[in-house]
Amino acid sequence: MARTIAEINEKIKAGKAVVFTAEEVIAVAREKGVKKAAQEVDVVTTGTFGIMCSSGAYFNIGHSTPRLKLGGGRAYLNDVPAYTGLGAADLFMGANALPDDDPRNRIHPGEFNYGGGHVIEELVAGKDVRLAATAYGTDCYPRKRLETLINIKDLNEAVLFNVRNAYQNYNVAVNLSDKTIYTYMGVLKPHLGNANYSSAGQLSPLFNDPYYRTIGIGTKIFLGGGIGFVAWQGTQHNPGVPRTEKGIPKEGAGTLAVIGDLKQMSPRWLMGSSVLGYGCSLTVGVGVPIPILSEEMLEYTAVTDADIYAPVIDYSDAFPNNKPDILAEVTYAELKSGRIKVKGKDVPTASRSSYPRAVEIATTLKEWIRTGKFLLTESVQPLPGAESGAVIKPLNERPIEY
Amino acid sequence: MTVSKRIVLRFPRRLVERPIVYRLVKDYDLEFNILKASITPEEEGLLVLELKGDQKEYDKGIKFLIKAGVKIQSLSQDVTRNEERCTSCGACITVCPTGAFSLDPKTREVLFDNEKCIACGLCIPACPPRAMEVHF
Ligand code: SF4
Ligand code: SF4
Numbered sequence: 001m002a003r004t005i006a007e008i009n010e011k012i013k014a015g016k017a018v019v020f021t022a023e024e025v026i027a028v029a030r031e032k033g034v035k036k037a038a039q040e041v042d043v044v045t046t047g048t049f050g051i052m053c054s055s056g057a058y059f060n061i062g063h064s065t066p067r068l069k070l071g072g073g074r075a076y077l078n079d080v081p082a083y084t085g086l087g088a089a090d091l092f093m094g095a096n097a098l099p100d101d102d103p104r105n106r107i108h109p110g111e112f113n114y115g116g117g118h119v120i121e122e123l124v125a126g127k128d129v130r131l132a133a134t135a136y137g138t139d140c141y142p143r144k145r146l147e148t149l150i151n152i153k154d155l156n157e158a159v160l161f162n163v164r165n166a167y168q169n170y171n172v173a174v175n176l177s178d179k180t181i182y183t184y185m186g187v188l189k190p191h192l193g194n195a196n197y198s199s200a201g202q203l204s205p206l207f208n209d210p211y212y213r214t215i216g217i218g219t220k221i222f223l224g225g226g227i228g229f230v231a232w233q234g235t236q237h238n239p240g241v242p243r244t245e246k247g248i249p250k251e252g253a254g255t256l257a258v259i260g261d262l263k264q265m266s267p268r269w270l271m272g273s274s275v276l277g278y279g280c281s282l283t284v285g286v287g288v289p290i291p292i293l294s295e296e297m298l299e300y301t302a303v304t305d306a307d308i309y310a311p312v313i314d315y316s317d318a319f320p321n322n323k324p325d326i327l328a329e330v331t332y333a334e335l336k337s338g339r340i341k342v343k344g345k346d347v348p349t350a351s352r353s354s355y356p357r358a359v360e361i362a363t364t365l366k367e368w369i370r371t372g373k374f375l376l377t378e379s380v381q382p383l384p385g386a387e388s389g390a391v392i393k394p395l396n397e398r399p400i401e402y
Numbered sequence: 403m404t405v406s407k408r409i410v411l412r413f414p415r416r417l418v419e420r421p422i423v424y425r426l427v428k429d430y431d432l433e434f435n436i437l438k439a440s441i442t443p444e445e446e447g448l449l450v451l452e453l454k455g456d457q458k459e460y461d462k463g464i465k466f467l468i469k470a471g472v473k474i475q476s477l478s479q480d481v482t483r484n485e486e487r488c489t490s491c492g493a494c495i496t497v498c499p500t501g502a503f504s505l506d507p508k509t510r511e512v513l514f515d516n517e518k519c520i521a522c523g524l525c526i527p528a529c530p531p532r533a534m535e536v537h538f
Contacts, residue, residue: 049489051530111527186493187528194496271489273530283489283531338505351492355510 021362029302038298047361050353054164068143073135095282109182115280118272158262164234168206168254177316182277198352201332205288216379222287225269228260305332430463480521487533
């Protein structure tokens with residue numbers, strides 16, 4: 001069998017597309033067999049909802065009278081510094097940005113109650129945000145100071161642009177040392193006191209299209225409660241890692257850079273987040289539809305938690321010092337059972353990303369497609385695949401000679 | 403008026419042996435439910451109680467405790483969860499010392515059992531969207 005995206009879109013428009021979530025399709029494939037299921041199913045929807053640090057948004061605030069040039073000046077949104085290296089009225093706010101006077105980790109572990117991710121959430125929620133800017137003044141942009149409330153509805157553009165989201169697989173974090181550590185993977189108790197993982201597993205977008213056969217640049221997606229697009233491969237995209245027989249990467253691999261109009265998104269799916277002892281971030285909802293163009297695609301989307309392995313890494317030493325040591329490989333089925341075995345010890349597990357919310361994203365996207373509100377796009381260029389030779393490199397530090 | 407409150411009692415060693423709770427029942431007609439009882443490393447007695455009875459008698463009972471040298475901290479609905487902000491991420495589960503959070507095995511939603519909470523506050527900064535709130 002073979003199907004095209006154009007054919008699927010015709011069925012969507014006619015209200016006849018057969019759509020399942022990546023969780024539901026597992027049972028469909030089991031019941032009917034891959035061949036029959038592939039003939040019947042048009043689209044499988046995926047979802048993930050977790051803290052995604054390399055997220056941010058850019059804004060065009062409109063020109064003040066007299067004009068002020070933000071570029072090269074300084075700007076703050078609710079006291080959080082925004083990036084001003086762009087043009088006169090453009091700003092970029094990254095999810096990890098912190099107010100200058102935040103105590104950070106001076107009293108360890110720092111709480112990180114408010115940062116860039118929270119500013120983005122407040123804007124999306126339609127709340128007024130304080131903008132304070134200073135500039136050096138030019139003949140054409142003479143103004144030097146600006147303090148005003150801004151609101152997303154008045155901005156010319158407000159665009160979410162996340163340079164690395166939706167990691168295909170991730171580490172399971174543990175702590176072998178004898179003191180509690182506070183990491184981006186959460187609070188880790190000493191002597192293997194707990195293990196934290198962060199993936200929706202069988203529902204996660206890139207596990208359902210492990211070789212990026214359909215997900216590529218230009219793919220239309222669910223982003224932050226609205227519609228977005230895959231803009232590029234995400235930073236640290238690393239397709240060449242070891243994979244299982246079914247093609248599932250056994251460690252962090254592919255990533256997505258995504259973009260979308262912030263004005264149609266919702267604070268339920270973009271939440272400012274605080275990571276104890278680590279920093280501020282943004283929890284992002286991403287869902288990708290996967291067209292079942294062939295039996296192969298149906299087989300990929302039928303992947304289960306038991307087929308997906310993640311590496312257990314010590315975050316007290318191996319991670320900070322870039323050592324390659326993997327303590328164990330465990331499946332997401334084991335992780336979700338609540339306990340895993342590491343070095344002979346029974347370790348309680350907890351997730352960092354929300355499975356119920358991932359289900360909600362996949363279900364929402366399914367409804368959008370079923371009711372004809374969401375058509376699929378053809379990608380304009382595939383992401384670099386396992387065969388591309390793309391690898392991520394550590395930083396090669398070289399002495400600077402003075 | 404009947405009240406039901408949850409309180410933490412801390413009492414010095416010399417009081418550990420005395421029948422304080424019994425007096426609450428006998429003299430003030432209060433019902434109690436022991437949620438947690440232990441001796442701290444400093445050899446202080448620690449008792450988490452749910453206390454129920456007539457408001458006036460309850461107040462008298464509390465006065466009696468304070469006079470006897472017991473330190474009291476209110477715990478009634480101290481820590482609550484803002485359901486709007488909870489994403490069921492799970493970051494709190496292994497942080498809580500009393501197991502107040504559990505996972506619904508079917509929906510994988512994170513459930514919060516207020517009854518088990520001793521208001522230690524550990525989950526508050528550990529919850530990324532700050533869904534856990536303290537009320538005084
Ligand atoms: S850490 Fe917070 S958001 Fe996550 S499950 Fe617990 S209460 Fe809910
Ligand atoms: S306050 Fe302490 S006991 Fe109560 S739920 Fe949070 S961590 Fe558990």
